[in-house]
Amino acid sequence: MTNIQDLAANPSSKSNRNKIQTPFLWSQIIRDSLWIAVIAILLGGLSNYSLVLKSIDGALITEIQQKQLSDLKSKAEQLYPGISFIDLISAKKLYDDKIALFLDARTVPEYQREHISGAINLPIRALVLGEIELDNVLPDKGALLITYCDGGECDIGLELAKELSKGGYNNIFVLGEGYPGWESAGYPMERPEL
Amino acid sequence: MGKCRLSDGKTRTVNMKLLHNDYLHLAVRLLIGGLFLYAGLPKILDTMGFAASIYNYKLFPSPVIGLTAAFIPWVEVLAGIALILGVKARGASLLISVLLVVFIVLAAISAIRGLDIDCGCFSGVERKANWVAIFEDIALLGCTFIIFYLDRGRISPIALIKKINNSAKKETLS
Numbered sequence: 001m002t003n004i005q006d007l008a009a010n011p012s013s014k015s016n017r018n019k020i021q022t023p024f025l026w027s028q029i030i031r032d033s034l035w036i037a038v039i040a041i042l043l044g045g046l047s048n049y050s051l052v053l054k055s056i057d058g059a060l061i062t063e064i065q066q067k068q069l070s071d072l073k074s075k076a077e078q079l080y081p082g083i084s085f086i087d088l089i090s091a092k093k094l095y096d097d098k099i100a101l102f103l104d105a106r107t108v109p110e111y112q113r114e115h116i117s118g119a120i121n122l123p124i125r126a127l128v129l130g131e132i133e134l135d136n137v138l139p140d141k142g143a144l145l146i147t148y149c150d151g152g153e154c155d156i157g158l159e160l161a162k163e164l165s166k167g168g169y170n171n172i173f174v175l176g177e178g179y180p181g182w183e184s185a186g187y188p189m190e191r192p193e194l
Numbered sequence: 195m196g197k198c199r200l201s202d203g204k205t206r207t208v209n210m211k212l213l214h215n216d217y218l219h220l221a222v223r224l225l226i227g228g229l230f231l232y233a234g235l236p237k238i239l240d241t242m243g244f245a246a247s248i249y250n251y252k253l254f255p256s257p258v259i260g261l262t263a264a265f266i267p268w269v270e271v272l273a274g275i276a277l278i279l280g281v282k283a284r285g286a287s288l289l290i291s292v293l294l295v296v297f298i299v300l301a302a303i304s305a306i307r308g309l310d311i312d313c314g315c316f317s318g319v320e321r322k323a324n325w326v327a328i329f330e331d332i333a334l335l336g337c338t339f340i341i342f343y344l345d346r347g348r349i350s351p352i353a354l355i356k357k358i359n360n361s362a363k364k365e366t367l368s
Contacts, residue, residue: 033288035285036272044264044266051263052261055259060259063242068246
């Protein structure tokens, strides 16, 4: 047993200093955590007042999607200057006129879950690894091709367009809004798993 | 002190003093505090970018995204400063542990779902939400446990100021 009186009498000695530990008080620790959290909430709320309001209104997600799309477009302008984007309405017109072929750059499970009606799945990973022969899948080099993925947050639609461009295809567009934009516009889609 | 079995088959008591070393605690506090300060500050400057990272997980509704993007960076920064200064360090390490557990769960869900997304941990540094990130976060969680259970805050700017004040008082009295 530690002699408390001895510790109290000589607290500064090295051996006693090691025996005296800061008491482990959960209530104190939780109170300290709450203090930090409350200050963070106050500062975060004051500095991001408009963002919090937008998120409650539901306008934040639309703004995020627009920002991601504009970021993707500026990335394309910098890295792949030859590749153009197409908007939803123009893409739908080409779809209705049966002029364009839609290419889904997402993975096979994602494609099987849901995709634009009539689209062909060309997973970018399989294409880069050489598991897909482009000449077999798309024999017509002059065909009007529209690539897409999951919207502005993904760039594999753009990567697919770049690979097609390298493969000699010269009529390629990227649907920046991707599958989520097509779906929310109420355009035709397929859900093979259902 | 702890016991371990050595290669010669004998069980020996191994000195575990290192875990109780004040300089180790200081180093861990500076590491974790600095890391969270570095993670939080750019998010405060680009809240919209952080909100986009949270949106990419495709798990949360709009209000959760907005509130998380507004508050979490400040929690990271304040907890980081608290650890560096050694003020309310246990409370700060508890908060950081909670954040790390949330990050680990989110990264695990994303890895299982096969999402190829940036974790949004550090602005401007690409770090995917995958199994590597999970193991790194578990290592950081271990560090926060060291602060939480073992750190006594003996070496910190605040402790230094107290020490100077005490010695000044003693001099005045003598």
